[in-house]
Amino acid sequence: MDDILQxxxxxxxxxxxxxxxxxxxxxxGTLPGDRSLKTGEYYANRNNQxxxxxxxxxxxxxGTVYESQINFLKAKGIALWDVLQxxxxxxxxxxxxxxxxxxxxxxxxxxxxxxxxTILAGGTCQKTWQKLGIFTEHITVMHVPSSSxxxxxxxxTLEEKVSLWRNALQVGRPQYxxxxx
Numbered sequence: 001m002d003d004i005l006q007x008x009x010x011x012x013x014x015x016x017x018x019x020x021x022x023x024x025x026x027x028x029g030t031l032p033g034d035r036s037l038k039t040g041e042y043y044a045n046r047n048n049q050x051x052x053x054x055x056x057x058x059x060x061x062x063g064t065v066y067e068s069q070i071n072f073l074k075a076k077g078i079a080l081w082d083v084l085q086x087x088x089x090x091x092x093x094x095x096x097x098x099x100x101x102x103x104x105x106x107x108x109x110x111x112x113x114x115x116x117x118t119i120l121a122g123g124t125c126q127k128t129w130q131k132l133g134i135f136t137e138h139i140t141v142m143h144v145p146s147s148s149x150x151x152x153x154x155x156x157t158l159e160e161k162v163s164l165w166r167n168a169l170q171v172g173r174p175q176y177x178x179x180x181x
C-alpha cells in the first residue's frame with residue numbers, strides 16, 4: 001500500500017499548451033520541472049536558460065513577467081508544450097521519468113494547421129518522441145540541446161545553445177519559397 005501511495009505522490013501532470021492560431025513553431029520539452037509545475041509557468045526555474053536563449057536569438061528581452069514572456073513568444077509564432085502529459089518522476093530531472101503518458105499530438109496538429117516546425121529540446125525529449133513513434137508528414141522536426149543550466153554530460157555554453165536554437169528556429173536565415181513549376 002505504501003508503494004502505491006509513493007507512486008501516486010510522484011506522478012507529475014504537465015501544463016496546457018501555450019499556442020494560438022498564428023503559431024508556426026512548437027517547442028517541446030519532456031515534462032515541466034517541479035518549479036514550473038508549482039507556478040503553472042513554463043521554464044520557471046531561474047537556472048533554466050530558455051528565456052536567455054530567446055533573448056539571444058531575437059535580440060529582445062522577453063521580460064520577467066510570465067504574461068509578457070508568453071506574449072513575446074506568441075508574437076514570434078512560437079508555441080510551447082511537452083511530449084508527455086504526465087509521468088512518474090521524483091524531482092525535476094528528465095532522467096528520472098518513468099511510465100510517461102504522451103500528449104495528444106494528432107489532436108493538437110489537427111487543431112493548429114499553421115504549425116510547420118517542431119523543435120525537441122534535449123536528449124530525453126528527442127528519445128521519448130522517437131520511442132512514441134510520432135510521425136507528422138507536414139511538420140519538420142528538429143532537435144536542439146536542452147535549455148537546462150544544470151551541468152550534465154551534454155552541457156553546452158549559452159552561446160552554443162543560442163546558435164543551435166537560432167538555426168532550428170531559422171531566425172536570421174533567408175526564407176525561400178518553393179518553386180511552383
